[in-house]
Amino acid sequence: MPLIDANGTRIHVTDSGGDGPAVVFGHGLLFSGWMFAAQVEALQGRYRCVTVDWRGQGQSPPAVSGGYDMDTLTDDLLGVLDALGLDAVHYVGLSMGGFVGMRLAARHPEKVLSLTLLDTSAGPEDPDKVSRYRLLARVYRLFGMGVVAKKVEPIMFAPGYGDEPAERALIEEWMSQLRKVTRSGMQQAIYGVTDRDPILAEIGSITAPTLVATGEHDVATPVMKAEVIAAAIPGARLVVIPGAGHSSTIERPGAVSDLIEQHLVTHG
Numbered sequence: 001m002p003l004i005d006a007n008g009t010r011i012h013v014t015d016s017g018g019d020g021p022a023v024v025f026g027h028g029l030l031f032s033g034w035m036f037a038a039q040v041e042a043l044q045g046r047y048r049c050v051t052v053d054w055r056g057q058g059q060s061p062p063a064v065s066g067g068y069d070m071d072t073l074t075d076d077l078l079g080v081l082d083a084l085g086l087d088a089v090h091y092v093g094l095s096m097g098g099f100v101g102m103r104l105a106a107r108h109p110e111k112v113l114s115l116t117l118l119d120t121s122a123g124p125e126d127p128d129k130v131s132r133y134r135l136l137a138r139v140y141r142l143f144g145m146g147v148v149a150k151k152v153e154p155i156m157f158a159p160g161y162g163d164e165p166a167e168r169a170l171i172e173e174w175m176s177q178l179r180k181v182t183r184s185g186m187q188q189a190i191y192g193v194t195d196r197d198p199i200l201a202e203i204g205s206i207t208a209p210t211l212v213a214t215g216e217h218d219v220a221t222p223v224m225k226a227e228v229i230a231a232a233i234p235g236a237r238l239v240v241i242p243g244a245g246h247s248s249t250i251e252r253p254g255a256v257s258d259l260i261e262q263h264l265v266t267h268g
Helices: 033-043 070-084 096-107 127-143 145-156 165-178 183-194 223-232 253-267
Strands: 004-006 009-015 022-026 048-053 089-094 112-118 210-215 237-241
Touching: 004 070, 009 033, 009 070, 022 033, 022 070, 022 096, 033 048, 033 089, 033 165, 033 253, 048 070, 070 096, 089 096, 089 253, 096 112, 096 183, 112 253, 127 145, 127 183, 145 165, 210 223, 210 253, 223 237, 237 253
Parallel strands: 022 048, 022 089, 089 112, 112 210, 210 237
Antiparallel strands: 004 009, 009 048
16 A cells, blocks of 8 residues: 555555455564564454554655654554545554554544553663663664674564574564664654653553553563553553564564453453
């Protein structure tokens, strides 16, 4: 699908089309809508599945005007929804996509039929991680992802993921996609995550039925982060995904697809 002009930038989306209820997917940092491939395949027969690549990531070009903070990304998403003629959607966000999803649901409740938050946090980045992540971003900008891959993989995936050939192939596909991204845009996206403002004070106002799920071995946003979110959003359901790390949609695709579908059926 062509790039969509939204909020002063250009955003790449995929859209399965169809007349079913719309499910919009927002990816995590360093990824793209590709990370929801298994979930889109599982759901697209009954739902209109839309994936969004945040500015500077995936197939979305870097934004000339900057604006990689989470509030601006939320406005980007609103622009995409308007461009697609979507008044209200089921929203699924992982990590960075969750930062955006919580803002969307808290500030624009009329836009969200249900909310699924995967491997995410409502707080700021942990202070002990900020300097390390920013250093990795600077090294990546200069030399590419290959130099820092061994540092990044343990953050993104559970211990042992990648030992099997099929798992390693998925990681290599992810790395191949990262090599095509403009480094300057990705660096700004990383800074948008490390420097983000918390959203915890606002999420108590979320009225959309909410599923909060996180990988058992997620080191980027540990289980305790999910527990905080679930406790703050009225009626939220918390699920810990066995064996998964931070990239649960890739590591445990069937389990995550089933969780999302159950949530959609219950609140559709």
